[in-house]
Amino acid sequence: MRTLRVASLTLVIFAIALVVAEHARWNSASTAVIAASQPVGIMPIGKPITIQPPLGLPAVPIPADNPPTAETIALGRQLYYDPILSADNTISCASCHGPEVGFTDRNSFSIGVGGKKGGRHSPTVINSAYNTLQFWDGRAPSLEEQAKGPMANPVEMATTHDAVVARLQADPKYVAQFKQAWGTGRITIDLVVKSIASFERTVLCGNSAFDRFYYGHDKTALSESAQRGLKLFVDPKKGNCAVCHTIGEKYALFTDNKFHNLGIGADINGNLNDLGRFDQTKNAADTGAFKTPTLRNIAQRAPYFHDGSFPTLKDALGHYIGGGNANAHLDKEMHELDFLSFDERDDILAFLNSLTAKMPPDVGPPPDLARLKK
């Protein structure tokens, strides 16, 4: 009896030591910001990866319960490009967030299973790792939670979490991949979305001509016109863009991670067709407010704004020149910019075009995508 108790006590101490050692390994292996919450649930077992941010971006925030590994990232990439996540095997995450168009899509409103249309334009996945809230209205607190949305959304992938899990569980290749990444072949929706989120945290764009000029101190990196455009972009008396599309001392996310009303979608009487952030908070000040998107790789991401109603960058700039659409909740930082000369407008466009960076090498479709084609 006694030896049994001693034995079980030793076992408990051993288990605690293992957990502590595991934490120490993660903390030392990664320079990234670790969230304060304690790890819960199943942890990845593979090779820990420190995601290196390119020039002009900060360390990637990593949740304590989902440190990235080579295996979870590879699995997440596979899932991201696999239409197996949709009801009829036709739509993958990449259908609406494709690498060839800056991880968005070309439609004003995204098209899901059966040609169904949603009510908003697809935002970019680029640098979404830095968003403090996900979606235009901030309704998901993390990439993990966000990824649960589209599978069960009737106008996107139009299936259920249970159906996705059952399908993946029936595929021996996926079972093996989950085992490698998570130490278990018992697939759950949590492991699916954690893998996808880890992949998304590698979809980073920095080191653009702007970054090489501003943070890399290469004076030749930016054209004279784009340099003038940068000055106009940050000047509160000129473009006043950086008040929301933030440029920091050490890095630039081009978003304040806040919500603003620019009057997009307002009719001539100031009536809004989408209340945006208000639907989440019920706070009147949030009426018609949408999250400030990053402007990284913006030139690749037409059409623009939450309703995709502006086909070119020039049109998007035109909205600001006009001071936004009048409505009761228009952001106080929106002013008419019609005093900007045509040359100055071209300079701002040249600056926006300088924000396009090369995609990282491993974020395109995985090599064996052919297997996935029907």
Ligand code: HEC
């Ligand atoms: C049918 C098109 C469609 C599919 C498929 C789709 N998305 Fe989206 N995605 C959207 C739209 C539209 C939004 C914005 C919706 C909103 O804000 O209300 C969005 C929002 C997002 C965001 C938030 C970005 C931000 O800046 O807030 C992320 C991240 C994202 N999707 C990733 C994914 C992943 C991962 C998948 C696959 C599991 C996926 N999407 C599948 C259309 C799609």
Ligand code: HEC
């Ligand atoms: C008051 C804050 C604010 C200011 C000032 C501001 N923006 Fe924006 N920007 C936003 C928000 C919020 C959105 C998304 C709004 C929406 O879709 O309803 C946006 C969207 C955009 C888009 C479209 C991005 C996409 O993913 O579709 C571009 C381009 C853009 N802004 C450029 C600029 C430029 C250039 C300036 C200066 C002339 C500027 N912004 C000033 C907050 C701001």
